[in-house]
Amino acid sequence: MTAPRQARRQKVTLQHVADAANVSKATASLALSKSPRISQPTRLRVLEAVEALGYVYNQRAASLRTQRSYTIGLIIRDLSNPFNAELTSGAESRLAEHSYSLVLATSDDDLDKQARMVQTMMERDVDGLILSPASRTEPDLLRKLLAHRPLVLLHPYYAGLAADCVGMDDDKGTARALDHLFQLGHRRIAFVGGFAEQATRQRRLRSYRESLRRQGIGFDPTLCIDSPVTRQGGYDAIHQLLRLQEPPSAAYCYSDVIAFGVMLGLRAARLEAGVDFAVIGFDDVPEATLWHPGLTTVSADPRGLGENAAQLMLRRISQPDLPVKSIIMPSKLIVRESSAAPVKWPAS
Amino acid sequence: MTAPRQARRQKVTLQHVADAANVSKATASLALSKSPRISQPTRLRVLEAVEALGYVYNQRAASLRTQRSYTIGLIIRDLSNPFNAELTSGAESRLAEHSYSLVLATSDDDLDKQARMVQTMMERDVDGLILSPASRTEPDLLRKLLAHRPLVLLHPYYAGLAADCVGMDDDKGTARALDHLFQLGHRRIAFVGGFAEQATRQRRLRSYRESLRRQGIGFDPTLCIDSPVTRQGGYDAIHQLLRLQEPPSAAYCYSDVIAFGVMLGLRAARLEAGVDFAVIGFDDVPEATLWHPGLTTVSADPRGLGENAAQLMLRRISQPDLPVKSIIMPSKLIVRESSAAPVKWPAS
DNA sequence: GCCTGAAGGTGAATCGGTTCATCATGGAGG
DNA sequence: CCTCCATGATGAACCGATTCACCTTCAGGC
Numbered sequence: 001m002t003a004p005r006q007a008r009r010q011k012v013t014l015q016h017v018a019d020a021a022n023v024s025k026a027t028a029s030l031a032l033s034k035s036p037r038i039s040q041p042t043r044l045r046v047l048e049a050v051e052a053l054g055y056v057y058n059q060r061a062a063s064l065r066t067q068r069s070y071t072i073g074l075i076i077r078d079l080s081n082p083f084n085a086e087l088t089s090g091a092e093s094r095l096a097e098h099s100y101s102l103v104l105a106t107s108d109d110d111l112d113k114q115a116r117m118v119q120t121m122m123e124r125d126v127d128g129l130i131l132s133p134a135s136r137t138e139p140d141l142l143r144k145l146l147a148h149r150p151l152v153l154l155h156p157y158y159a160g161l162a163a164d165c166v167g168m169d170d171d172k173g174t175a176r177a178l179d180h181l182f183q184l185g186h187r188r189i190a191f192v193g194g195f196a197e198q199a200t201r202q203r204r205l206r207s208y209r210e211s212l213r214r215q216g217i218g219f220d221p222t223l224c225i226d227s228p229v230t231r232q233g234g235y236d237a238i239h240q241l242l243r244l245q246e247p248p249s250a251a252y253c254y255s256d257v258i259a260f261g262v263m264l265g266l267r268a269a270r271l272e273a274g275v276d277f278a279v280i281g282f283d284d285v286p287e288a289t290l291w292h293p294g295l296t297t298v299s300a301d302p303r304g305l306g307e308n309a310a311q312l313m314l315r316r317i318s319q320p321d322l323p324v325k326s327i328i329m330p331s332k333l334i335v336r337e338s339s340a341a342p343v344k345w346p347a348s
Numbered sequence: 349m350t351a352p353r354q355a356r357r358q359k360v361t362l363q364h365v366a367d368a369a370n371v372s373k374a375t376a377s378l379a380l381s382k383s384p385r386i387s388q389p390t391r392l393r394v395l396e397a398v399e400a401l402g403y404v405y406n407q408r409a410a411s412l413r414t415q416r417s418y419t420i421g422l423i424i425r426d427l428s429n430p431f432n433a434e435l436t437s438g439a440e441s442r443l444a445e446h447s448y449s450l451v452l453a454t455s456d457d458d459l460d461k462q463a464r465m466v467q468t469m470m471e472r473d474v475d476g477l478i479l480s481p482a483s484r485t486e487p488d489l490l491r492k493l494l495a496h497r498p499l500v501l502l503h504p505y506y507a508g509l510a511a512d513c514v515g516m517d518d519d520k521g522t523a524r525a526l527d528h529l530f531q532l533g534h535r536r537i538a539f540v541g542g543f544a545e546q547a548t549r550q551r552r553l554r555s556y557r558e559s560l561r562r563q564g565i566g567f568d569p570t571l572c573i574d575s576p577v578t579r580q581g582g583y584d585a586i587h588q589l590l591r592l593q594e595p596p597s598a599a600y601c602y603s604d605v606i607a608f609g610v611m612l613g614l615r616a617a618r619l620e621a622g623v624d625f626a627v628i629g630f631d632d633v634p635e636a637t638l639w640h641p642g643l644t645t646v647s648a649d650p651r652g653l654g655e656n657a658a659q660l661m662l663r664r665i666s667q668p669d670l671p672v673k674s675i676i677m678p679s680k681l682i683v684r685e686s687s688a689a690p691v692k693w694p695a696s
Numbered sequence: 697g698c699c700t701g702a703a704g705g706t707g708a709a710t711c712g713g714t715t716c717a718t719c720a721t722g723g724a725g726g
Numbered sequence: 727c728c729t730c731c732a733t734g735a736t737g738a739a740c741c742g743a744t745t746c747a748c749c750t751t752c753a754g755g756c
Contacts, residue, residue, distance in 0.1 A: 723732090
């Protein structure tokens with residue numbers, strides 16, 4: 001068990017293959033890339049030599065000449081969130097299908113770290129970058145990136161930025177969630193979680209206010225709670241809401257993770273989601289169906305999001321001059337038990 | 349919004365920087381790598397030129413010469429499993445701290461795809477490979493890899509393979525889980541989930557049988573159910589178990605994901621985990637605490653696993669001749685409600 | 697005034713492929 | 727028998743860095 005490691009092998013290069021096959025390096029290269037200029041017998045000799053010597057192609061060396069690395073960078077905020085894990089998985093699969101590799105980095109939603117990671121990606125010379133920008137990212141940074149590399153943005157749409165992007169239909173999703181609550185009879189509905197600087201949250205909040213307005217309900221800022229996008233965040237938020245003079249009867253949450261926290265908080269307060277209080281989330285992470293009661297949520301298909309981002313990137317790389325495209329994934333309300341129950345209605 | 353994409357910029361190379369600073373390419377290179385052979389004024393001129401021209405270092409070109417790519421490959425079975433997502437996240441962070449990048453690929457536990465991904469990693473010339481081998485992986489493949497590149501294996505320990513590896517203490521973890529069940533009074537305990545060819549499962553199963561033996565309980569093969577590592581797998585398994593003549597009163601599950609399925613299945617059968625039946629999982633994924641009732645489980649610290657794998661890799665790269673090391677992460681039984689309740693005891 | 701050595705730079709080879717312009721060969725056509 | 731062309735193969739430049747051996751200067755010592 002203490003066997004020492006062998007020294008790194010001396011590599012077999014294309015030159016060795018060429019020598020073994022009695023051809024020039026140029027011929028060997030052409031043979032491997034299936035050029036029609038090389039005769040069948042010669043090609044076979046080269047392939048045999050490859051086999052015999054155990055040659056492995058050096059993509060890195062090749063890319064120096066061809067200026068293509070077949071590598072795509074993905075910078076995401078945090079992989080612990082199952083939503084992002086699914087998204088990453090989707091992107092990886094789609095890229096692998098087209099023989100691109102994925103270089104992964106996380107920014108922890110921190111501008112400095114994001115800047116470092118972007119820099120690294122540039123130095124690694126990725127062919128393109130898929131980015132889920134950290135909160136408060138300057139459009140200027142993105143504009144600069146865009147000038148150098150194909151760029152696909154993950155959720156936020158920066159107005160006036162000519163970048164491909166893929167996101168979800170936050171507006172319709174939010175509207176559907178609220179309509180559902182209205183139909184159940186809710187009037188005081190909290191908006192829970194996330195921070196004001198998050199672009200996605202801004203869009204959902206806007207749509208929330210719009211929906212209220214259409215119902216002739218005024219916007220009550222005390223029902224709108226900031227919090228980290230964690231279970232703890234939701235847990236704390238619902239406690240704050242329940243202490244209000246006139247507490248809400250329902251909560252529309254910025255994400256499923258927060259909704260889970262809200263449900264935990266309700267239970268701690270001896271209330272039950274779907275019975276005493278309605279809870280709706282956003283994302284439809286796999287756990288949403290498992291929770292007890294099942295979480296009503298806006299489905300976001302994270303895997304599809306990742307696949308589409310990859311697809312958009314591949315498209316951009318193969319046809320750089322196409323007009324900018326953004327894919328808005330349709331959102332769907334998945335009704336489960338956390339909202340289905342009728343509500344004990346406080347007099348109002 | 350239809351702004352066309354700019355053509356890829358013509359790159360600023362070190363030569364351009366050198367010209368602008370009025371020095372040779374060699375000097376520019378040395379200046380940037382902080383060689384003491386370059387005087388301070390010259391270094392500053394170079395740095396200014398870098399700034400002025402917007403030069404970005406080309407790691408890819410450099411690596412051709414230096415034979416280090418500062419890139420580590422990670423091949424994992426599937427990123428949708430939160431356990432693996434956490435692990436990946438841990439590895440990525442640790443690597444990033446040391447300015448290595450992570451190239452990610454998934455094998456879907458498929459031997460062919462794994463082979464392709466390994467090949468890709470070799471072609472990309474990663475400095476090292478962290479691999480969670482697919483089931484039924486030939487030791488020979490690993491041995492071959494090992495001869496070419498630093499390799500860190502993820503969970504399985506292949507006997508006689510001189511590779512660094514990191515895994516968990518499956519034996520002790522399993523033993524603790526079973527002892528806990530014995531203390532609660534259980535005698536008929538099912539082993540649920542996974543497939544026979546999975547090395548990790550083999551170890552846990554062995555330890556399970558060992559524990560039974562120590563208690564003088566015979567091994568009953570009908571209590572040992574194969575299944576995919578999914579919620580559905582657990583769901584189906586518990587149904588099968590409940591139909592037995594003499595059903596078990598507890599289930600020790602191969603992973604949390606399966607345990608969740610078991611709990612769902614129980615609920616569908618109008619039973620409640622922690623009241624009518626004891627359920628124990630393995631992994632302690634974040635959802636385990638949120639589930640209702642909370643899942644008793646063996647904690648596996650996936651993030652720590654990933655961090656340690658990265659650490660081992662960095663160690664191997666910097667000191668290739670160190671003896672082989674394997675890190676076994678201690679396992680801990682986290683007791684929550686799914687097992688805490690006493691059991692309605694069938695006469696036996 | 698000459699020699700020595702340190703300090704600071706530089707030319708050129710190198711890493712492992714790709715690619716283009718060029719060359720050798722041999723068969724067809726006149 | 728000579729010319730021409732198609733076919734197949736090759737030499738050498740190139741991509742963008744690193745690195746080694748060598749070169750120039752100049753200060754200091756005798």
